[in-house]
Amino acid sequence: MTIPLYDWPAAVRPFASILVAPGNTIDGFISRASYQNDIPIAGARNQLRMEFNAHGESAGNYFAWAINNAQLARFLVPIRNTPQLASTAALAAAEVTHAQGNPFSTGQYFSTGYGFAFNPTIDVSAAAVEGANTIVLDETRWPDALTYGKIVGLGRGVYHVNDIDRDGTTVTISFSPPLRRDIAAGEHATLRPSLICRPQNLSTFIALFDPAQIVRPGAIVMNEVIDEAYL
Known part of the structure; x- marks a missing residue:
């Protein structure tokens, strides 16, 4: 099965975001004095963290579409609203x-x-x-x-x-x-780069529509996807 790559819907725009590349480690030894020496691993993946304001009815279908495709697809997400640009x-x-x-x-x-x-x-x-x-x-x-x-x-x-x-x-x-x-x-x-990624914590992003059809998405963490087809 070919995994599709979709553009992140522009209607679901974050009001705040940050791109980080947290270091990866593997467990090292623990000394008798309880000193733990974790071993860093080069080549950490990027994480894009985004937070959202309330979105109106016009963005509702795009929000639902993003959720329903989150585990089946990869997304090309523009990195915006951050002083890192x-x-x-x-x-x-x-x-x-x-x-x-x-x-x-x-x-x-x-x-x-x-x-x-x-x-x-x-x-x-x-x-x-x-x-x-x-x-x-x-x-x-x-x-x-x-x-x-x-x-x-x-x-x-x-x-x-x-x-x-x-x-x-x-x-x-x-x-x-x-x-x-x-x-x-x-x-x-x-x-003005974009990141190819997929969500790590979809459950925190999901929100319910209120009677006025307003939705308030939660924060989301998107992990970089490293795939030869996309490099």
Whole structure:
């Protein structure tokens, strides 16, 4: 059975979120003095944690759809409403300008009046191999966009900037977790990444509809899915 990959419904939008990559460990030894030495394991997976405000009737069917597909599918979830996203005055102004999204090359939008989501990118200057934790990027389009604590998308993975060395618009970043696949020079790194994931705690997300058809989803933790088909 092929596991489907769905876009997370835009109507079910979090008001707060954070992306973390908690360290993984295996149990180590315990000394006679009760000192426990856990052994860290490299390559922790990302977790996207989201909280939601009340959603109206227009979002109700999308909420129910997400719940009913949660254990059967993978979701591509945009990471939004977090200070972890790259931010400059130029980026903020561009997002306002592109509030309706980008149109087709003909200048036309979809029938909804919206276009493709604004997705600012920077270029990869030098190739990096699977397992690496540094990469060289060219910030010419969006100078000074990345700094400590920000996130960046490479391939279909999302990475945390831990250190940065800037030389003009050329930046070398150290990041975690390690690269999921080889990245070639000339690829695009996205500043508005999405995470391929599935819920860890669906039961806390489920909420009941009240008589006014308002639903108040609980918090949810989404675990990164690492699958060769999606890298």
